[in-house]
Amino acid sequence: MEADKNFVVGIFDDEDVLLGAVKKIRDAGVKIHEVYTPFPIHGLDTALGYKMSRLPIAAFMFGMTGTTLALTMMFWMLGVDWPMIIGGKNFTSLPPFIPVTFELTVLLAALGMVGTFMIVSDLKPYKKPRLFDIRTTDDKHVMAIDLAKNTSFSKDQLNGILSEAGAEEVNEKNFD
């Protein structure tokens, strides 16, 4: 059987039931493809065994790039390229350069982090999402289980496990 094509889909109404179900189903040895929810649920990522996102590290790196860029720019422009006498003061000094450095640090950190998020999560304007159930953006939580990755279970067994864990509906979804 080909992977990423045929799924068993469990629909859950309540987020606490869903959280319990994720644990039960994973304990039973079933590999969950993904859970789709209309709103963020605390603890769902750890229940699914996802590692903590490394995006904050990316943000820090982008921020440091901004700091370096800002300081290099200002020291080069006013210190090297075209030094200007302003009120007889030093051509360059750190304190008046802090505000612009701070702003560019924040700007690059924010834009870089959001950009990275868009790329790793594959979010883009022309993308057509693959929805397992249309109600997932309204009020239902949807758990998708890939049949090809759970060959030790039959379809009926998976249906049974999902219903027992509290799914109020179990459907099949095939993509071609």
Add this chain to the structure above:
Amino acid sequence: MQVVSPVREPLVTSGKTVADVTEDICRQVEGPPTKSWMLGMAISLGALGLGGYAVFMLVWEGIGVWGLNKTVGWAWDITNFVWWVGIGHAGTLISAILLLFRQKWRMSINRAAEAMTIFAVICAAMFPGLHMGRLWLGFYWALPLPNTFGSLWVNFNSPLLWDVFAISTYFTVSLVFWYLGLIPDFATIRDRAKNKVSKMIYGALSFGWDGAAKTWSRYESVSLVLAGLATPLVLSVHTIVSMDFATSVIPGWHTTIFPPYFVAGAIFSGFAMVLTLMLVTRAMFKLEDYVTIEHIELMNIIIIITGSIVGIAYITELFISWYSGVEAEQYAFLNRATGPYWWAYWTMMTCNVISPQLFWIKKIRRSIVATFILSIIVNIGMWFERFVIIVTSLHRDYLPSSWAMFYPTKYDVGVYLFSFGFFFTAFLLFAKFFPVINMAEIKSIIKSTSEKSKVAAEPAQPSTSEINTAE
């Protein structure tokens, strides 16, 4: 697991379910515009058109059409700039600072407040841009771009340049933060859309969002870091705006109290504007179950706090000017309170220091009519604060022969009107075509804070430790 606290008031009333949230918020986006919306739009477009004439004349003739003179070179334009930037601050305070403090009541108002921030910052940026006279050269002059002046760079020691960086960073980060929150809600509208055009538009706007747990997990981490970045950013913005004045040598401007005083004033006026807008939006779109009296009361409490900080700042300024022993400084403050602009000073004092104290009375704090009136009074007061700081400090120049008064022309008023027209047009368009309340966030608290769950949770009394851990 959510812990239900029986002591807190519900944040969403009438026992709304998750599906009700989708229905209530999407209804505004999907249905035809209401009569009250059309009326609001007509007024806003009228102001935009009338003000547009003033802007056209200003750009055509130059800034000589304003009432500025040799002594008072900064007046309504910079007053409006500082006023609009200040208003923007409440949006970031609600969406970023209240997120860091885990204040869940922010969720019903953060979307609209952030939209307000973005439009207010655009209105603010308009004024220094127009004051340059040749608007089209503004970017070229203000940014460190390679140029033909012998590669003469911008002066990074100038607070006015810091402002350019602060305002543009603030605008960009606010816009990104706001849009990130909109993506899941656009997906909800996309999946409900009946006709092809709205399916296509909201499909493109939603960036192919599918609500995967992995994406939500990343999304939460991005939101938290953005809130952490936006918090010092918003404080830096008004600090830098205040440095436009504080780093000068003008008596009345040259004070170290300016940064915290300006930030408090910004949050004060911003919350007043959020209240003005939310009370109108709430009535227009029937959002009484989402923006409750509880929300209004909490915002009014922030108004008392920040209003009192502003009051203390005014008094401290007066004390320090006397205590400093600097005659020019003493005169500047005496002139503010008793000089030819005494009426502006006392309008400011009454509106900003006395009027918010009325919110100590619970009945007034919870009254919609009183809140609406006071929110407008506060914004009038905050406009006068900036006018007093700018014009009264300038109009009595060092030489008595240069003393002058400032009289606004119809173009001063017209350009201000234009910014209002733009602000309300943009806000009404947002309120009609975008989900005005953050559906995804509200849905996440339905179970723990709605009235129905309160009733269900009543029999089981949680222990004190549980109440403490409840967010």
